[in-house]
């Protein structure tokens with residue numbers, strides 16, 4: 001569907017006079033194509049603009065090596081710059097979960113994949129790090145969501161906090177903390193309620209839960225296919241709640257991954273994991289290389 005960026009740039013450079021180094025004009029022409037490719041990959045306009053400008057400064061005057069064409073050279077510079085932007089601090093996928101029991105707060109909009117991701121992450125912590133995990137659903141308005149977490153817990157062999165009817169989210173969070181301490185759990189995960197859109201009531205509720213839980217990690221789960229909406233959601237949650245990382249779901253879909261770049265550039269928060277399907281094992285550490293390749297097509 002998308003023309004490969006390398007091929008497209010190859011065409012551009014064929015029309016230019018080749019010299020020993022990349023001229024300002026060469027780079028400008030090539031970067032116009034790069035900008036289009038970024039926009040097609042659903043990177044937001046201001047982010048694409050800033051990114052291209054940074055690359056332009058880096059690329060101008062670079063010697064053209066004989067082994068690759070000028071087009072390929074610009075693609076390489078762009079690729080490296082994408083990796084730089086996408087790479088967060090520290091090891092990707094690493095969570096601060098020392099000092100048991102460590103609370104992890106899961107936040108996001110309804111349908112983004114929050115409950116599924118909570119269970120996937122619990123399974124990962126159990127299987128890969130040998131952690132004892134307790135999960136609790138705080139979605140008191142949707143009994144089905146609470147049930148869903150309990151069902152997933154059984155499926156993956158992770159305990160869930162028993163459901164008590166009529167309890168509010170803050171009370172559930174407190175009970176989860178007590179049970180996690182008394183039961184010798186390493187981690188307890190709080191799956192907060194989602195709404196179809198951000199509203200004041202949702203934010204107040206999540207804020208109240210955050211205040212009692214004092215989470216070590218607050219992970220925002222967002223649908224990676226929603227592009228700019230995902231970035232706005234991240235910005236809102238970060239401003240209001242303060243997130244420590246992002247999980248992009250549905251990256252098994254045919255989106256081009258531009259949301260990841262915008263997300264990093266706008267919020268500065270690391271993308272820790274990506275969801276790659278509905279199965280409980282379909283959660284992977286975020287790999288900048290893979291997304292960079294996908295964005296460039």
Ligand code: GDP
Pocket residue numbers: 108109110111112113114115116117194248249250251252253274275276277278282
């Ligand atoms: P929540 O409302 O945010 O808790 O969303 P759910 O966890 O209930 O997920 C909504 C739907 O998205 C479910 O059918 C999940 O199986 C599906 N889902 C979640 N993560 C992924 C993913 O990474 N890829 C795909 N293809 N589907 C996902």
